[in-house]
Amino acid sequence: MKSQNRLPFYLTLKYLQRGKKWTLFLTVFLVAIAFVNLLFISSLFNGIIKGTNEQIINTMTGNIYIAPKEGEEFISNKTKNVNTLRSIDGVIGVSAQAQLPARLEYKKISGNWQVLAIKPGDEAQVTNTSQKMIAGRYLEENDEDGIILGQQIAGGDGVEQNAFSLKGAKVGEKVKLIFNNQSYEFTIRGIFKTKFLNADEQAFITQKAFEKLLPEIDDKTSTIIIKVANNHDEDTVISSIKDKNIDGNVYTWREVAGLMKSVSESFSSINVIMTFVGILIAAVTIFIVIYVDIINKRKQIGILRAIGIRPYIIIFSYVILSAVYSVIGVLLGTAIFFAILTPYFIAHPFQIPITDVVLALDKVDFIARAEAVMWVSVFSGLIPAAVVTRTKMLDAILGR
Amino acid sequence: MESVIIADNLIKIYHSSTNNVKALDKVSLEISSGEFLMITGRNGSGKSTLLHQLALLDEYDSGEIIINNQKTSHLSERKRMDLRLRGLGYIFQEYALIGELSALENVMLPAMMLESSKEAKAKAFEILEKVDLREKCFRLPSELSGGEQQRVAIARSLINSPKIIFADEPTANLDSTSSKKVLEIFKSLNKKDDITIVMVTHEPEELAYASRHIQLADGRIV
Numbered sequence: 001m002k003s004q005n006r007l008p009f010y011l012t013l014k015y016l017q018r019g020k021k022w023t024l025f026l027t028v029f030l031v032a033i034a035f036v037n038l039l040f041i042s043s044l045f046n047g048i049i050k051g052t053n054e055q056i057i058n059t060m061t062g063n064i065y066i067a068p069k070e071g072e073e074f075i076s077n078k079t080k081n082v083n084t085l086r087s088i089d090g091v092i093g094v095s096a097q098a099q100l101p102a103r104l105e106y107k108k109i110s111g112n113w114q115v116l117a118i119k120p121g122d123e124a125q126v127t128n129t130s131q132k133m134i135a136g137r138y139l140e141e142n143d144e145d146g147i148i149l150g151q152q153i154a155g156g157d158g159v160e161q162n163a164f165s166l167k168g169a170k171v172g173e174k175v176k177l178i179f180n181n182q183s184y185e186f187t188i189r190g191i192f193k194t195k196f197l198n199a200d201e202q203a204f205i206t207q208k209a210f211e212k213l214l215p216e217i218d219d220k221t222s223t224i225i226i227k228v229a230n231n232h233d234e235d236t237v238i239s240s241i242k243d244k245n246i247d248g249n250v251y252t253w254r255e256v257a258g259l260m261k262s263v264s265e266s267f268s269s270i271n272v273i274m275t276f277v278g279i280l281i282a283a284v285t286i287f288i289v290i291y292v293d294i295i296n297k298r299k300q301i302g303i304l305r306a307i308g309i310r311p312y313i314i315i316f317s318y319v320i321l322s323a324v325y326s327v328i329g330v331l332l333g334t335a336i337f338f339a340i341l342t343p344y345f346i347a348h349p350f351q352i353p354i355t356d357v358v359l360a361l362d363k364v365d366f367i368a369r370a371e372a373v374m375w376v377s378v379f380s381g382l383i384p385a386a387v388v389t390r391t392k393m394l395d396a397i398l399g400r
Numbered sequence: 401m402e403s404v405i406i407a408d409n410l411i412k413i414y415h416s417s418t419n420n421v422k423a424l425d426k427v428s429l430e431i432s433s434g435e436f437l438m439i440t441g442r443n444g445s446g447k448s449t450l451l452h453q454l455a456l457l458d459e460y461d462s463g464e465i466i467i468n469n470q471k472t473s474h475l476s477e478r479k480r481m482d483l484r485l486r487g488l489g490y491i492f493q494e495y496a497l498i499g500e501l502s503a504l505e506n507v508m509l510p511a512m513m514l515e516s517s518k519e520a521k522a523k524a525f526e527i528l529e530k531v532d533l534r535e536k537c538f539r540l541p542s543e544l545s546g547g548e549q550q551r552v553a554i555a556r557s558l559i560n561s562p563k564i565i566f567a568d569e570p571t572a573n574l575d576s577t578s579s580k581k582v583l584e585i586f587k588s589l590n591k592k593d594d595i596t597i598v599m600v601t602h603e604p605e606e607l608a609y610a611s612r613h614i615q616l617a618d619g620r621i622v
Binding site: 007 | 452457458478481482484485486490492496497498499500501505509510512513514515516517520540556560
């Protein structure tokens with residue numbers, strides 16, 4: 001049997017075995033770096049988007065947010081609704097929040113902030129505020145005069161919005177909660193910092209304390225926030241909720257994310273642009289590196305043609321060589337990304353005002369970028385090899 | 401004797417942006433089977449150009465080359481390549497070996513186009529034996545002397561059993577001992593294996609090996 005069909009693989013193997021190791025290493029390294037660059041840009045922006053979205057869900061809205069129906073101030077039948085919601089498949093936490101149109105006063109400083117009455121245990125199943133205490137402790141169920149403040153309310157040196165805060169309120173100190181022209185004294189049990197400004201401008205008291213202030217509001221609530229298990233789809237849970245005729249309007253967290261939704265969308269748009277630029281840079285880099293490598297083998301290609309090796313065999317051998325460069329480059333890039341960069345960012349997150357960012361890469365993005373690098377490499381091998389096999393044989397051999 | 405190569409009114413012009421140079425000017429030539437023809441001439445006389453045309457490595461502007469009774473002027477590049485692969489051997493002045501392949505692999509490469517690698521390898525061993533390089537067949541070109549590399553190039557040109565071999569100043573880069581060895585191989589191939597050899601040379605003393613010699617000047621046979 002003729003070995004003609006195996007000849008491209010044979011030639012590629014010999015180039016790899018006996019070619020200059022530095023050229024091989026440099027080419028593979030540059031392909032790897034181009035691939036890492038592609039992954040890094042995308043995963044950094046994905047990390048920012050994911051981090052921002054998680055902050056919205058984990059500190060403010062939960063995955064699903066139920067608000068009173070149009071024209072109504074409250075959701076009625078709170079206890080029944082909360083119990084119904086808990087029974088839905090995929091729901092892992094439900095917290096009813098009553099919003100108080102109140103004013104806080106501390107040492108002659110006062111201001112309007114969002115004060116929410118919660119059941120601490122329920123709230124801890126939906127948001128992570130309880131894990132973000134930077135001073136003092138979280139609320140307890142039966143606490144009737146305790147309050148926890150977001151860092152942007154408590155204020156203090158180094159706090160972003162210190163000018164508009166209580167300018168250094170501390171745990172154990174008293175704040176006045178002015179509500180319905182009446183003043184109630186609360187003790188600061190703790191201060192929390194989620195790094196998400198909107199969340200850090202909230203204060204929480206217990207449902208028990210709220211019922212003491214406003215007994216007539218029994219079994220009503222302003223909002224209900226719901227946490228959905230990671231392996232469940234939000235839309236499916238929403239349709240289940242709607243089937244239960246809950247007394248309120250049901251929204252996904254995206255619909256109530258407000259300004260943060262625009263921020264998140266802006267990052268997504270930037271990500272698309274940066275990915276496009278990244279692919280372009282990677283394509284040009286890989287093309288130049290492989291092009292130079294193959295153009296330097298112009299004489300060799302001419303000799304192969306002169307001794308009777310068909311052009312398609314020569315071209316195919318360089319296409320395989322480029323494919324090998326790209327596969328090794330992608331593997332090396334993957335190792336650099338997952339073994340060095342990702343752990344580094346987990347240990348030292350990139351800090352932005354909204355959240356701490358770690359690299360986030362989904363499978364589809366990874367595969368798409370790996371494919372892009374491989375296709376670019378294959379074309380980078382194909383084009384110069386095809387060009388050289390079309391030039392005059394003697395010009396290639398004699399370097400004319 | 402039967403003519404294996406006929407060149408008829410061959411014209412080759414090198415075109416450049418400033419001027420056109422007529423490298424071959426109506427060259428006509430017949431080479432018989434079993435001849436050992438040497439082509440001589442000054443630098444720029446057109447001897448290498450003539451060899452490139454006869455070996456189908458280049459395309460001439462007008463005229464005709466007939467090889468083994470087959471006109472070549474209208475052959476496609478693929479058919480010219482086939483003719484080169486099966487019927488013609490070519491030896492370059494600079495050896496033109498593939499640096500990443502051993503002597504054995506360089507020699508067997510053209511045969512791999514036509515037969516299995518096992519058969520190609522067996523033939524390559526045999527031919528390397530013939531040029532006295534059996535012992536060094538696994539060495540890379542960079543590990544061989546100039547004379548040895550040229551003998552590898554000769555072995556490669558012989559692998560597909562061509563009836564005609566072209567050699568472009570094959571001894572130009574060799575010392576006298578290596579040159580003699582190469583010429584003796586050519587002589588043996590010509591006498592024993594009845595291979596027609598067309599060789600370009602600069603060295604007058606090498607003409608002794610030829611059965612005929614032609615001289616070129618300004619692109620014409622003189």
